[in-house]
Amino acid sequence: MPIIGTLAGASARGFGGMRTFAPASLSVDYLVVAGGAGGGSATISASGGGGGGAGGFRTSIGGTPLALSLNTSYAVTIGAGGAGASGVNKGGTGGNSVFSTITSAGGGGGASIGGTTYGYPVGGENGVDGGSGGGSSGNFNSPFSSGTPGSGNTPATSPSQGNNGGVGSVSANNYGTGGGGGAGAVGGNGTGSTAGAGGAGTANSISGSSVTYAGGGGGSTHNGGTGGAGGAGGGGAGGNGLSSNATAGTVNTGGGGGGNNQGRNGAAGGSGIVIARYSGTTQQAYGGTVTTSGGNTIHTFLSDGDFYTGLAKATGGTITFASGYFYHTFLSDGAFVPSTTLTCDYLIVAGGGAGGGQIGGGGGAGGLRYFSSQSLASGTTYNAVVGGGGAGISGVNTESGNGTNSSFAGNSATGGGGGGGNGGDFKAGKTGGSGGGAGEDGTGSAGNAGSYSPVEGYAGGGANNNPNYGSGGGGGAGGTGSAGTTSAGGNGGPGVNTYSAFATATNTGVSGFYAGGGGGSIIQSSGNGSGGSGGGGRGGCFEDIVQPLSGTANTGGGGGGQASNSTSFKSGSGGSGIVIVRYAV
DSSP states (O other): OOOSEEEEEOOEEEEHHHEEEOOOEEEEEEEEEEEOOOBBBBSEEEEEEHHHOOOEEEOOTTTTEEETTTTTTEEEEEEOOOOOOOOBOOOOOOOOOEEEEEEOOOOOOOOOOOEEEEEEOOBBBOOOOOOOOOOOOSSSTTTTTOOOOOOOOSSSSSOOOOOOOOOOOOOTTTTTOOOOOOOSOOOOOOSSBOHHHHHHHEEETTTSSOOEEEOOOOOSSSSSOOOOOTTTTTTTOOOOOSOOOOOOTTTTOOOOOOOOOTOOOOOOOOOOOEEEEESSSSSBBBSEEEEEEETEEEEEEEESSSESSSOOOOOOOOEEEETTEEEEEESSEEEEESOOOOOEEEEEEEEOOOOOOOTOOOOOOOOOOEEEEEEEOOOOOEEEOOOOOOOOOOOOOSOHHHOOEEETTTTEEEEOOOOEEEEEGGSOOOOOSOOOOOOTOOOOOOOOTTTOOOSSSSOOOOOOOTTTOOOOOOTTTTTTOOOSSSSSOOOOOOOOOOOHHHHHHOOBBBBBBOOOOOOOOOSSSSSOOOTTTTTTTOOOOOGGGSSOOOOOOOTTTTOOOOOOOOTTTTOOOOOEEEEEEEEEE
């Protein structure tokens, strides 16, 4: 069924003619696929692990779209794939995927074997119920029974979200287990030589092209034979206990994992996916990866997130929405213009300093400053200036460059200090947002050049003279750079992860950190200083055996110091800065 309207509203004829009421909802089609289950496993030389069931598959295509209230945030949960079994165990159940009122159930795990007597299987084992059910197992020993395959469409939905698993065989010589159920078909039954294939998934074109999702995992065989093929739609293949191993369900398809036997692990299921779509190519909501196709706007979620049915209240930067906040991210200079007066939080990180030249210290990280609950007036243009990193240098008696300042709404963070090097006036690192580490036998320089409270960064580390000239690490926003020693360059000072919510929502920073210092160099083949957490580049080793690295772009990380005196090799440049503004809806 096509999308029948984007905004549900109403009109009425009254005095003065036709009146149109404001729309009350956004009409949204959906695809919600849960995580596929893991395949089962067995260690006994008989039968084996059943295929994992596919994650539940639910869609409004061909049915009724959701009417979602405007200016409302809807949490999106992406179900993880179930773990593949090890030992004598069933596969793990997949995680549920959720969007608004729609929940798709995780796939049911593939069976293992039944209980044992004197080391031999007694009875097959049942597959696990789920969005689609796991395949069951059989055995060669009395009572020669097959387990019951896991039931699909559990809990029940209409239309059905999945199918049952297949039945394991009790026939020699390979005792094939059942395949996991898929969204479009039941799992295949095992035979004496071949395991059941995973049930086929179902094709869906909500993304703008036809993609098949939620195929079941293939079952396994004992001591050879042919493992079951994975079902179309990301299902993993089953193993045969000898020459072929089970394969995992494909990520973000909800495919079930293949089963395995004879001490080999079952394979994991694939994670799920959520896709939301509405009519028109003008964006009317935020969340996920946004594309357009066929006259529709499409929001694709490969991991947990939020779908917000409204528009941002400002322009400028790259706009994302997460956990009740709009985020505007500036990776380069730009303008932030509110359409209404807003109370905002913002993060400013300056560009990092470059590492020093020969026996160079690490560059200091760019200054980092955070402002909360700041009032920004409607219609006012607030310029975001993003500082660049200092440029890497080479050779002796060369001065390294500081990073440049970043600023927003009248507040600034100071560029990181360049690292010190060899000779004369350039031994000491340079002062900056965080200070540069020292070269040769110099001293590290101070951070917090702007004299702010709280501080924007910390000092660089000092250098050690003979015999190997360990240079100091650049300071970071979270701590001082380490001093160099006789056997190692100093590590860059750590960045901070206090603002990891900003990093997660905007996919910036490094593992939630910003503004790490650069590592110091050393005149030997190993022992170079590591970059600080938050984008700091590592230091180098003598004759460029280990090359220094630049700070990571848009983290404010300091560059690594250079060990060599050759003009062919440069120290690491500093990473550029970033400005991020957020406000609650």
